[in-house]
Structure formats: C-alpha cells, structure tokens
Amino acid sequence: MFSNLYQLLRYRGLVQSLVARELKARYRGSVLGFLWSFINPLLLLGIYSFIFTTIMPNRVEGVQPYALFMLCGILPWTWFAASLTEASGSLIAGGNLIKKVLFPAEVLPIVSVLANMVHFALALPIVVIFLVLYQHPPDLAGLIWFPVAVIVQLIFTTGLALVLAAMTVHFRDIRDILANLLMLWFFATPIIYPWSQKEMEAYRRLFNLNPFTHLAVTYQEVLFFPGPVGHWRWLLALGVASVLVFLAGYWLFDRLRDSFAEVV
Amino acid sequence: MTTPAIELKNVSKIYRRYGGRQFATLKSALLQRSVLRDLNPTDTFPALQDVSFTVQPGITYGVIGRNGSGKSTALKLVAGITKPTSGTVSVRGRVSALIELGAGFHPEISGRENVFINGIMLGLSKREIAERFDEIVEFAELENFIDAPVKTYSSGMYMRLGFAVAIHVDPDLLLVDEVLAVGDEGFTHKCLDKFAEFRRRGKTILLVTHSLGVVERFCDEALWLDHGRARAHGDPKRVVDAYLTAVEEGEEELLATTTARAVAAASNVAGEAPVPTAGESAAPAAPAATAAPANDEAQPEGGIQDMFLASEGRWGSREVEISKVDLLGRDGEPSFVFHSGDPMAIRLAVKAAAPVDDFVFGISLFNAEGVCCYGTNTYIEEMSPGRLDGEVSVLFEVAALDLVEGTYKIDVAVHKRDGYPYDYHRLLYTFRVKSRTHDVGIYRPAHRWSFTGTVTFSTPE
Numbered sequence: 232m233f234s235n236l237y238q239l240l241r242y243r244g245l246v247q248s249l250v251a252r253e254l255k256a257r258y259r260g261s262v263l264g265f266l267w268s269f270i271n272p273l274l275l276l277g278i279y280s281f282i283f284t285t286i287m288p289n290r291v292e293g294v295q296p297y298a299l300f301m302l303c304g305i306l307p308w309t310w311f312a313a314s315l316t317e318a319s320g321s322l323i324a325g326g327n328l329i330k331k332v333l334f335p336a337e338v339l340p341i342v343s344v345l346a347n348m349v350h351f352a353l354a355l356p357i358v359v360i361f362l363v364l365y366q367h368p369p370d371l372a373g374l375i376w377f378p379v380a381v382i383v384q385l386i387f388t389t390g391l392a393l394v395l396a397a398m399t400v401h402f403r404d405i406r407d408i409l410a411n412l413l414m415l416w417f418f419a420t421p422i423i424y425p426w427s428q429k430e431m432e433a434y435r436r437l438f439n440l441n442p443f444t445h446l447a448v449t450y451q452e453v454l455f456f457p458g459p460v461g462h463w464r465w466l467l468a469l470g471v472a473s474v475l476v477f478l479a480g481y482w483l484f485d486r487l488r489d490s491f492a493e494v495v
Numbered sequence: 496m497t498t499p500a501i502e503l504k505n506v507s508k509i510y511r512r513y514g515g516r517q518f519a520t521l522k523s524a525l526l527q528r529s530v531l532r533d534l535n536p537t538d539t540f541p542a543l544q545d546v547s548f549t550v551q552p553g554i555t556y557g558v559i560g561r562n563g564s565g566k567s568t569a570l571k572l573v574a575g576i577t578k579p580t581s582g583t584v585s586v587r588g589r590v591s592a593l594i595e596l597g598a599g600f601h602p603e604i605s606g607r608e609n610v611f612i613n614g615i616m617l618g619l620s621k622r623e624i625a626e627r628f629d630e631i632v633e634f635a636e637l638e639n640f641i642d643a644p645v646k647t648y649s650s651g652m653y654m655r656l657g658f659a660v661a662i663h664v665d666p667d668l669l670l671v672d673e674v675l676a677v678g679d680e681g682f683t684h685k686c687l688d689k690f691a692e693f694r695r696r697g698k699t700i701l702l703v704t705h706s707l708g709v710v711e712r713f714c715d716e717a718l719w720l721d722h723g724r725a726r727a728h729g730d731p732k733r734v735v736d737a738y739l740t741a742v743e744e745g746e747e748e749l750l751a752t753t754t755a756r757a758v759a760a761a762s763n764v765a766g767e768a769p770v771p772t773a774g775e776s777a778a779p780a781a782p783a784a785t786a787a788p789a790n791d792e793a794q795p796e797g798g799i800q801d802m803f804l805a806s807e808g809r810w811g812s813r814e815v816e817i818s819k820v821d822l823l824g825r826d827g828e829p830s831f832v833f834h835s836g837d838p839m840a841i842r843l844a845v846k847a848a849a850p851v852d853d854f855v856f857g858i859s860l861f862n863a864e865g866v867c868c869y870g871t872n873t874y875i876e877e878m879s880p881g882r883l884d885g886e887v888s889v890l891f892e893v894a895a896l897d898l899v900e901g902t903y904k905i906d907v908a909v910h911k912r913d914g915y916p917y918d919y920h921r922l923l924y925t926f927r928v929k930s931r932t933h934d935v936g937i938y939r940p941a942h943r944w945s946f947t948g949t950v951t952f953s954t955p956e
Contacts, residue, residue: 245615252612256603259644331595332616333575402521492577493510 232485239335246338246345253346268353276302276361293456294425296365302358303454304422304447307380310351311388311443312413317343318392319399319406322491330492337484340396344389348381358454373453373460380449383470387442390477393484400487400494422447445469498587500668500699501550501573506582508543508568508723542568544723545582550716552587552667553697555690557714557731559707559738561745565723566703570594570672573701588667588699591617597657602646606637606656609645613660627663634685635659655682662689669693672703687713707735743832743929750831750925757923758820761809807923811916815851815883815909819844822926835930835939839896843889843907850884854917857908858891861922863901868937874912897939900930 258264279298283289289297318340322329325339362369399405420443421431431438438444445465452460543565550556558566571577572584574592599616600609610631614624624631632641635655645653662669671690690713693700704710710717710731717731719738727737823840824830833839841858859870873880903926908919 244621245612248612248615248621252601252604252608255608256601259603325599327595328599328616331576331592331598333590333592334599334616398521402524404520404522408521489578490511492571 249342250345272354272357300455303451306354307450310347314344314347314388319395322396322400340392344392369454376460377453384446386477387473390480393480397484397487499549500552502585504547504583506546506579509580510540510542546725554715555700557710557717558703560720564720570703590668591664591666592670593661594672596654600645606641617664631659631663668699670701747831754924757807808921811918815847815917817843817918818846832927836895839893841891846886847883853911854880854883859906861904898928902927
C-alpha cells in the first residue's frame with residue numbers, strides 16, 4: 232500500500248495535467264469561460280443578500296451581513312460536496328482508462344477533489360473583496376489557520392472520495408444515496424446558521440461529532456468573525472482524524488483496486 | 496543467453512464474477528446484510544490457465560487464437576493493467592500498449608492538449624512530448640485539425656492520433672492488439688512500416704491479431720492460445736497451420752451438429768405427419784410439381800423461384816427411405832469441410848421396404864444465398880429405373896469440387912419419375928468449402944492464366 236502511495240508521487244505530472252484538462256474542458260465552449268468561477272459565487276451572494284435583507288431579514292447580532300457569513304461556509308462546502316459527487320462517479324466515467332491503459336486508478340478521484348479545490352480557490356477573491364467592501368476585514372493573525380483548514384479539508388475529502396469511488400464501482404446506487412446524504416449533511420452543519428446561536432447550545436455535543444462543523448466554523452472564524460480563532464484545537468484533532476480517514480480510504484481503495492478493471 | 500524481454504511463468508488469470516449481478520445496489524446489499532459478501536467474488540472464469548512463454552528481446556512475437564481464447568488477457572497482463580491470479584509475469588523495458596487507441600482522449604479539448612495528456616499517461620514527460628509533437632501530428636496526418644476539439648474528429652482521425660501518440664512513446668516493448676485495421680490502406684501501410692522500423696532497431700513487439708497473414712509475414716515466433724491454454728508455439732508458419740487445422744476441425748464439428756439437428760428436426764416432423772398414400776403428395780406442392788418428368792428441368796432442383804419457398808425439411812412416403820447421408824472427403828471418410836478442387840462424394844444409404852420399379856435418385860447443391868449451383872438426377876442422365884430392393888448404397892462422386900469458398904447445402908431425394916416423393920431431404924446437409932483464393936461467384940471453372948508480351952508480376956514476400 233505504501234509503495235503504491237509513493238508511486239503516486241511519480242504521477243503528479245499526470246494529476247496536474249488532468250486537473251488542468253478538467254478545468255479547461257469544463258469551460259470550453261462557454262462564452263464567459265473562467266469567469267464562471269467568479270460569477271457563480273457572485274450570483275449566490277446576490278441571491279442571499281436579497282433574501283436575507285429584504286424578504287426574510289435576519290438581524291442576528293454579530294453575523295451581519297448575513298449573506299457574506301453564509302458564503303464563508305458555503306464555498307468550502309461546495310468544494311467538499313462537488314468533490315465527493317464527482318469522485319464517486321470518476322472510476323465509472325474513466326472506465327476506459329482503467330481497462331485499457333496502465334494507470335493508477337486513484338488518480339481519478341484525486342483529480343476530482345483537486346479540480347474542485349481550484350474552483351474554491353478561484354471563488355475566494357470574491358469573498359475577500361466583499362469582506363473588505365463591507366468593512367469586515369478578517370483577523371490577520373487568524374489567517375494562518377486558513378491554509379491549515381484547507382489542508383485538513385483536502386485530506387479528509389480525498390479519504391472519503393477514495394472510499395466512495397471504490398464502492399460506487401460495486402454499488403451503483405451510492406451516487407444517488409450520496410446526493411441525499413449530502414443534502415442532510417449540509418443542513419446538519421452550521422453553515423446557514425451560526426454556531427454561536429443560543430438555540431444551538433443544547434445540541435453542541437451532537438454537532439461536534441460532525442467533522443464538517445469544525446471546518447465550517449474555522450472558515451467562518453478566520454474569514455468572517457473579528458475575534459481570535461478559537462476553534463483550532465478541534466481543527467487539529469480533525470486533522471489527525473483526517474489522516475486516519477485518508478489511510479483507511481486508501482487501504483480500502485487498494486484492496487478493491489484489482490476488481491476495478493473487471494467490474495467497471 | 497540474454498534476459499528475456501517478456502517472461503510468463505505458469506501464469507493463470509481467473510476473472511471474478513460478482514454475484515452474477517450487473518449492477519448491485521448498496522440498498523439491497525444493506526438489506527440483505529451482504530455488503531462484504533458482495534464485494535467478494537462468487538464465481539470465477541479462467542481466462543488463462545498455466546500459460547508460460549518467453550519473448551527474447553528484438554523478437555516479433557505473434558499471439559493467435561479464437562475469440563475468447565485469452566489473447567487480450569495475456570496482453571493486458573504483460574502491459575500490467577491486470578495482475579495474474581497465479582504465476583509470474585516479468586517485463587523489461589518501457590512498454591507501450593496499442594490496446595485501445597485514444598483511450599482517455601477528452602472530447603472537449605483540442606487534439607494538441609490530448610496529445611500531451613495521453614503522452615503523459617503513457618509515461619512520457621512533457622518535454623519528451625514537446626520534442627516529438629510535430630512528428631506525432633505529421634504521422635497522424637492531422638496538421639490542420641490539431642487545434643480543434645477531439646469531439647469534432649472522425650473516428651479514423653481519432654484512431655490515427657491515438658496510434659501516433661502510442662507509437663511515439665518509443666518503447667522497448669510494443670504491445671499491439673488488433674489495431675492494424677485503423678485508417679485507410681495508406682495509413683495501415685505506414686503502421687506496418689513503423690513496425691518494421693521497430694524491428695530493425697531491435698525492439699520487441701508482441702502482436703495479438705486475427706490476421707494470420709501478418710503473423711506469417713512479420714513474426715519471428717508465434718503462440719496459439721486456445722481456451723486460455725497455450726496449444727502451440729514456435730515457428731509462425733507451423734503454429735498458424737496447426738491453428739487452421741484446428742479451426743477446420745471445429746467447423747467440422749459445428750457443421751456435424753447442425754446437420755444432425757436439422758435431420759432430426761425434419762425427421763420428427765415427418766414422423767408425426769401421416770404417411771401419404773400413393774397418388775397424393777404430403778409434400779409442399781411446389782418442389783414435387785416441378786419435378787414432373789415432362790419438364791426437362793428435373794426433380795430436386797426446382798429452379799430459382801422455388802428457392803423462395805425453400806426451407807429445410809423432409810417429406811415423402813418412405814416406401815423407399817434414405818436412412819443416412821454422408822459427405823466423403825479425399826480419404827473416403829465422412830467430412831464437412833472440403834477444400835476447393837478436392838474430390839468429394841455423397842453417399843446415400845437407401846432402404847426399400849418393398850421392391851419398386853419406378854425410382855429416381857436426385858441431388859442438388861445450393862450456396863448460402865440459396866442459389867442452385869448444380870442439380871441432377873438419374874432420370875435426367877437417362878438411367879431408366881429397373882429394380883430397387885432392400886438396402887443399397889448410392890455414391891455420387893465429384894472428381895474436383897470446383898466451388899468458391901463458402902457454405903453450401905444439399906438436397907438429396909429419391910422419388911418416382913412423375914415426382915411422387917419417396918423420401919425427400921431438403922437442405923438438410925451443410926458443408927463448407929475452403930479456399931486459399933478468395934475468388935467470387937458460384938462456380939470455379941478450372942483455369943489458367945497466360946500472358947504474351949511484357950507482363951510481369953512481382954512475387955509477394
């Protein structure tokens with residue numbers, strides 16, 4: 232397993248060009264091309280602003296402007312959810328490669344995760360611009376936690392992506408189950424409501440069990456809230472857990488590897 | 496002795512089937528608590544069994560065999576795409592596999608970008624691809640289209656580009672799986688030239704193909720796989736011959752069972768039907784009617800229009816019965832496969848329940864399109880019947896079976912001069928004619944070419 236993992240390093244050139252291909256292919260033929268990476272979060276922000284200031288005004292103290300608060304959690308969530316959805320279908324979509332070309336299969340789910348990470352990265356400037364516009368500058372000292380959160384999320388997501396990709400080859404309905412599960416997971420994570428809310432108190436323990444809670448809260452603390460980042464202990468704990476998830480996921484993927492070429 | 500480029504030792508590959516299901520669902524697996532069970536194979540299929548062979552560097556090695564004999568599996572094992580269930584596979588040097596051309600091309604992006612990605616997948620570095628890029632494009636003949644998205648390519652362009660990339664990986668070992676059929680004549684020649692160039696440079700080629708001519712012409716050694724086992728290897732000509740003989744035997748067996756089944760089916764139907772009494776015909780009217788002796792066109796071969804009604808069958812009163820029909824080859828043994836120009840004989844075992852004095856034996860021969868190639872009977876040939884009694888044997892001998900390659904069926908019959916059928920076997924017996932020449936038509940007249948003046952032909956390699 233570890234030799235395979237090491238081998239993966241040799242294929243980084245391939246991963247790189249596949250991610251690039253993925254991004255190019257996505258916008259090929261569209262008029263706005265890469266601008267879509269900026270337009271999507273902008274539109275999202277516009278819609279939320281309209282709803283939460285005009286239709287359903289939210290006046291919770293400390294989380295204004297509400298739309299911007301939500302965006303801080305939604306963007307990493309989108310990276311997470313889209314990665315898993317794409318990764319779960321990646322081996323089936325790339326069946327031709329697996330069957331006909333000597334090629335480490337784990338490259339495919341990893342490419343899904345990385346391509347979505349690039350989208351996430353492209354959307355970030357929008358958040359930063361609006362944070363500054365709303366005179367809501369993030370705490371500079373807290374910013375060092377931002378890359379940590381990204382790395383933890385990357386490891387965690389890749390681990391899950393490997394499991395899902397491998398299992399979906401054998402159980403095709405995982406993709407449908409996943410769509411529903413992600414919806415549930417989204418609402419079970421403090422993304423559209425703040426972690427600090429009074430009503431949350433009773434459920435804190437439960438929320439702590441949700442790994443994405445800690446990622447979402449960290450992003451919000453780093454980007455949105457002024458104060459010092461208080462969630463870093465949880466983040467580091469999640470980091471350790473993520474490495475375990477990744478190793479377990481890779482182990483499972485490696486175990487099922489030989490069946491891919493036959494089942495896909 | 497040098498280290499072999501490819502060495503397979505007692506390699507078996509067993510494909511696993513998973514619970515006989517096409518696509519399992521996690522839901523059903525959870526409900527039946529069978530997640531772990533479903534991830535384990537339940538059924539196995541041996542694709543290769545205990546196959547060993549070595550390929551020395553610089554050798555062009557051909558693998559032949561029927562569909563499903565494990566050729567492609569062997570190639571995939573050498574390529575490292577799948578792993579053997581038991582045994583060892585060792586391969587030395589850089590491998591490039593022409594298994595699926597253009598696998599992994601992304602339709603939305605340009606040919607140029609796909610060349611790079613495909614090249615990286617095949618193990619080249621970016622710089623190496625950049626160096627070879629012009630050569631690749633030129634080889635694929637796609638100079639004008641290289642910046643268009645691959646989805647706009649025709650399938651020939653797609654294949655050519657895939658081939659060009661794979662061949663320019665500059666491998667030490669090239670694996671080729673039945674890809675010579677890409678593109679037009681010109682491109683195929685270019686591919687063969689490229690293979691020849693590889694050979695000159697001392698590279699190893701492993702070629703899986705159905706084109707036996709290519710194996711005979713190009714390969715230094717050959718292997719014949721049959722049902723996952725190595726049947727023969729060594730000199731390509733000998734291997735190909737052994738293979739062809741086996742194919743013929745297989746065809747023979749197949750034709751034997753088809754014939755036996757047709758006869759059995761037809762005889763059963765006839766057995767159930769009431770035996771017609773003299774004077775009325777239980778047979779479909781058309782063939783018998785045209786067999787009227789007044790008509791010079793005689794009995795079984797009722798002419799083209801009857802072929803529209805033609806179907807396998809057996810009818811007649813069975814007062815005289817044809818109990819067995821054998822097609823005999825050169826050696827006098829029953830056979831179903833003949834070579835064009837070989838002698839052939841049809842032997843009928845006939846049994847008359849009571850002596851008869853009105854009888855005609857007839858035979859006719861149809862090709863796969865249902866065209867009557869030849870038909871005759873004893874009456875047309877002016878043999879007037881005398882007496883037929885008890886068990887007799889009728890032999891119809893052809894000195895040289897001058898037919899073109901194909902599958903043929905025959906009618907055999909014994910009937911009265913007025914067409915009243917004793918026993919009529921319609922298209923029940925099938926045989927195959929093989930030929931080295933792929934000439935066309937219905938009949939091959941014995942012939943010879945000669946030329947005067949300046950006419951020369953170069954002898955093929």
